[in-house]
Amino acid sequence: MELDRAYERMTAVAVAALHEREPARLWPLVADALAGLCGGEAVVHKLGDWTENEGGFGITPGAAAAPLDRLDEADLRLFRAGYPFARRYAAGSDRTPVSARRAAGRRWPESRTARLLGAVLDVDHVLGVPLPGSTTPITGCLVYRSGTDFSDDHLVMAERAQPLLAAVERQRQLLEEWRRSLGPGAAPDRRAADCALTPRETTVLLLLAEALTADTIGRRLGISVRTVHKHVENVYRKLGTRDRVGTVLRAQRLGLIPAPLPAAPGPGPSRRHGPPRN
Structure with a gap:
C-alpha cells in the first residue's frame, strides 16, 4: 500500500510537471518524486550525451550537487561514465531498471565508482532507470541510496515510472525546441x-x-x-x-509558432542580348 501511494504521488507530480511552462523545472519536479518512489536519497537525471568527457546532468536534492562541483576532472569523468549502466544499456535494447549491485555483482562494492560515490555522496547503491526507447545516447536517471541495496519492489516501481519519465522528457524537448524556433x-x-x-x-x-x-x-x-x-x-x-x-x-x-519562411524567388524571365528581332 505504501508503494502504491508513492506511485500515485509520482503520477500526480508527473501530470503537474506537464503543466509547467519552464522546461528546466520539469526534471527537478519529477526527480524528487522518483527518489521517494524508489527508496532513494538523491537522483541524477542525465538528458544529453553521457560519456566520460562530456554530458550535463542535474541532481536532486540540490544540496547533493555541491560535492560534485568539487570533483577534479578525473573523478568527474568516472562519475559521468555511469558504471555499470552505460555499458550495460548500450549493449542491447533492454531498458529494465536494475541496481548496480545486481548488474555488476560482487565487483560493485570494490569498483572505483562505488568508492567515489561513498566518499563524495555517502551512498552505497545506485539504481539505473533509463528512459524507454532511448538509444544513443542512453538517457534517464540514476537513483542513489545508502545502506541496503534496492529491493525488488523498488525495481518494480521504477519500471512502472518509466513511461511517466519518458512523457516528461518528450514534453521538455518539445518546449525547448519551441523556444529555440521562435x-x-x-x-x-x-x-x-x-x-x-x-x-x-x-x-x-x-x-x-x-x-x-x-x-x-x-x-x-x-x-x-x-x-x-x-x-x-x-x-x-x-x-x-x-x-x-x-x-x-x-x-x-499570434506568434505562437514560427511562420513559414518566404519562398526563394525563382529565376526571372530570360533576357535577350543584342537588338530585338523584327
Missing part, C-alpha cells in the same frame, strides 16, 4: 498564457503544425488518441478556430 525575444510562454493555452496544449499545437495525425501525436507524447482529440478541441476553442489549417495560420499570426 528566438529568445519572442516571449512564447507569455503569448501562450495570453491565449490560455496550457503547456500540454502548446505541444499538441506544435505537432499539429507539423501536419501529424492524431495517432502519431499520441505516440510522440505517450497519450491516447482520445486525449489528443481533447487537447485539439481545447486549442480550437481557445484560438477561435475550427480546423487544423485555420488553427496553424492563426497560431502563426
